[in-house]
Amino acid sequence: MCRFDPGMEEFRRLLDCLGLSWQGYRRVRKGIKKRIRRHMQESGYATSEQYLVALEQDKELRTECERLMTVSISRFFRDRALWHALEKKILPDIIERNREKIRVWFAGCACGEEVFSFAILWDQLQGQFNTLPVLEALATDMNTVYLEKAKEGVFSRSSLKEVPDEVRAKYFLRQEGEERYRIMPLFRMGITWKLHNLLHDPPDESFDIIFLRNNLLTYYKPEISRPALQKIIACLMPGGYLVIGSHEKVPVNMENMLPFENFSYILQKKDRTQSSTI
Ligand SMILES: C[S@@+](CC[C@H](N)C(=O)[O-])C[C@H]1O[C@@H](n2cnc3c(N)ncnc32)[C@H](O)[C@@H]1O
Structure with a gap:
């Protein structure tokens, strides 16, 4: 069973690993965690620990994880x-x-x-x-x-x-x-x-x-x-x-x-x- 239900600490480690900001993700954390949990399951990692280690070693996995971390919120003539x-x-x-x-x-x-x-x-x-x-x-x-x-x-x-x-x-x-x-x-x-x-x-x-x-x-x-x-x-x-x-x-x-x-x-x-x- 997948145990990547990242608590704050694990999510923070993931952000640190990718050079991302905790503050920047404060509003979208829930949805992003869900995506990452699915990615981890589909890639066959049972714990967040294993997933985080793999991100350091597997370029393809990391690139996909980085893509999944992106947020597309936008609208016409914003501001x-x-x-x-x-x-x-x-x-x-x-x-x-x-x-x-x-x-x-x-x-x-x-x-x-x-x-x-x-x-x-x-x-x-x-x-x-x-x-x-x-x-x-x-x-x-x-x-x-x-x-x-x-x-x-x-x-x-x-x-x-x-x-x-x-x-x-x-x-x-x-x-x-x-x-x-x-x-x-x-x-x-x-x-x-x-x-x-x-x-x-x-x-x-x-x-x-x-x-x-x-x-x-x-x-x-x-x-x-x-x-x-x-x-x-x-x-x-x-x-x-x-x-x-x-x-x-x-x-x-x-x-x-x-x-x-x-x-x-x-x-x-x-x-x-x-x-x-x-
Ligand atoms: C919140 S949207 C902003 C869209 C638009 N610039 C706006 O302000 O309405 C953020 C966009 O930045 C892209 N992005 C984030 N990090 C990036 C990076 N390192 N290189 C290229 N694009 C990136 C995301 O994929 C996403 O499409």
């Missing part, structure tokens, strides 16, 4: 104020500077809600500008299941709860007989979806905006997230923007990053003309 700032200030600023092409990286994109929110906003900007630069969007996640769902582009009504009716009618097709909505094919174009782990080397590209929301800085221990964040920031163009989750904080010593206006979760990489630090 309204962010999307307003993007529309009114950040994107006009970037468009002004880059006439030809803008590059955006959605790091840890889950099932694509954030990516398609951006695609919708970008489309809406067509009305404000005569010509827009070409948009190159890279959307990455370490969970293949989430990426496949993102590519499919079908969403529940609850994930669209912040989408106004007229926007839903214009950009989504309701699946027949279901409360599910498919993003129009046009808005799925121009997005590159890739499997990528944020703890590994970032893509060899420079971006105007990086969305890094509700993943690295929430679910990982600071000693793991800090060096990964440094590498991610290195991929931002001077003057580029990093967007983190509204409840997240960057480590204080990010000297090359400035808060954007009064947003604690939008940071701009210094260009040569900016001098203050956070």
Whole structure:
């Protein structure tokens, strides 16, 4: 019989083993424990002790366990104020500077809600500008299941709860007989979806905006997230923007990053003309 009903102590050991944060998992612990218990049973481990030892030795087992630890909670236009700032200030600023092409990286994109929110906003900007630069969007996640769902582009009504009716009618097709909505094919174009782990080397590209929301800085221990964040920031163009989750904080010593206006979760990489630090 499987004895992995991890008490707090065992769950904490599992998080430690994977470099994950206790605090980050406080709200989702129950569901995650259930998944891990099933994984342990299916992989033939009778006790959490054996499972934890095996995670140190079996790369495949560990990769699957890491995937099962991921949380996909998201929704369209999460954090309204962010999307307003993007529309009114950040994107006009970037468009002004880059006439030809803008590059955006959605790091840890889950099932694509954030990516398609951006695609919708970008489309809406067509009305404000005569010509827009070409948009190159890279959307990455370490969970293949989430990426496949993102590519499919079908969403529940609850994930669209912040989408106004007229926007839903214009950009989504309701699946027949279901409360599910498919993003129009046009808005799925121009997005590159890739499997990528944020703890590994970032893509060899420079971006105007990086969305890094509700993943690295929430679910990982600071000693793991800090060096990964440094590498991610290195991929931002001077003057580029990093967007983190509204409840997240960057480590204080990010000297090359400035808060954007009064947003604690939008940071701009210094260009040569900016001098203050956070
Ligand atoms: C809570 S969702 C956030 C989705 C979206 N960024 C948002 O804020 O709405 C967290 C996502 O981060 C991904 N993730 C967590 N750790 C990751 C890692 N090390 N590398 C890549 N993706 C990761 C998870 O698979 C999940 O899809």
